[in-house]
Amino acid sequence: MDLPRIFTLRESSHRIHNPFTPGKLADLGRALHLAPGTRVLDLASGSGEMLCTWARDHGVTGTGVDISTVFTEKARARAAELGVADRVAFVHGDASGFVADERVDLAACVGATWIGGGVAGTVELLARSLRPGGLMLIGEPYWRKEVPDRETALGCHAGDEGDFLVLPELIERFGGLGYDVVEMVLADQDSWDRYRAAQWLNLRRWLDAHPDDEPAAEVRTELDTEPARYARYQREYLGWGVFALMAR
Ligand code: SAH
Numbered sequence: 001m002d003l004p005r006i007f008t009l010r011e012s013s014h015r016i017h018n019p020f021t022p023g024k025l026a027d028l029g030r031a032l033h034l035a036p037g038t039r040v041l042d043l044a045s046g047s048g049e050m051l052c053t054w055a056r057d058h059g060v061t062g063t064g065v066d067i068s069t070v071f072t073e074k075a076r077a078r079a080a081e082l083g084v085a086d087r088v089a090f091v092h093g094d095a096s097g098f099v100a101d102e103r104v105d106l107a108a109c110v111g112a113t114w115i116g117g118g119v120a121g122t123v124e125l126l127a128r129s130l131r132p133g134g135l136m137l138i139g140e141p142y143w144r145k146e147v148p149d150r151e152t153a154l155g156c157h158a159g160d161e162g163d164f165l166v167l168p169e170l171i172e173r174f175g176g177l178g179y180d181v182v183e184m185v186l187a188d189q190d191s192w193d194r195y196r197a198a199q200w201l202n203l204r205r206w207l208d209a210h211p212d213d214e215p216a217a218e219v220r221t222e223l224d225t226e227p228a229r230y231a232r233y234q235r236e237y238l239g240w241g242v243f244a245l246m247a248r
Contacts, residue, residue, distance in 0.1 A: 015078065043112070062106075063091060067095065072091070111140075140164075141164050179246060181244070184241050192235055
């Protein structure tokens with residue numbers, strides 16, 4: 001049970017595995033007015049940057065669960081580096097179906113709603129760990145503008161146009177699930193570049209060091225095609241944001 005290696009190669013230099021800069025992650029933490037001691041559950045916590053920096057900056061405590069051994073190790077190292085290893089813990093495991101033993105004040109899934117089979121299922125999953133009146137965070141893509149055709153959707157690594165909604169519809173969707181959207185921080189094209197363009201240098205450096213390794217051909221193809229594909233489609237059409245929700 002692990003994340004396929006190509007993901008960890010692509011994002012080897014990333015602390016944040018989504019289109020947020022450190023500044024946007026910090027904006028979100030400030031926007032939520034987190035009280036010291038806020039208990040957090042972060043499903044698909046990646047390299048743990050949200051929990052670790054919010055533990056340092058706001059005194060939150062909590063647990064992250066992630067299926068990647070590489071990212072989970074990075075998260076533990078980051079907690080030690082920031083001096084918060086006594087406040088946060090990182091568990092290697094499958095987060096689909098994960099429910100906390102004790103209910104938390106803030107339950108998050110930032111950029112991995114497939115763990116609950118989509119937005120609705122992930123909201124339901126997080127709700128099982130959240131205390132009444134607690135905050136839920138969902139990180140999710142949306143279309144920045146209407147997608148003209150299926151080719152464009154595929155160019156954004158979506159299955160089809162129906163995979164995502166435009167922003168107002170995504171917000172209405174949360175409402176339809178019985179939640180108020182009480183805050184949001186959105187990626188922009190520059191923060192998307194920090195996420196996506198940073199992957200190309202990681203891949204190129206890896207390829208130069210490992211020309212005969214197993215995924216070398218796949219990495220070469222990706223370097224040949226992804227930058228233009230990203231500029232043509234994803235950068236123009238795909239938005240992303242973290243939405244803070246409270247049950248009505
Ligand atoms: N929330 C983190 C990571 C987002 S990237 C951040 O914003 O930086 C998506 C993450 O989902 C990866 O770390 C990947 O390892 C993790 N993941 C994918 N499937 C998972 C599953 N079934 N259970 C737990 N984590 C999963």
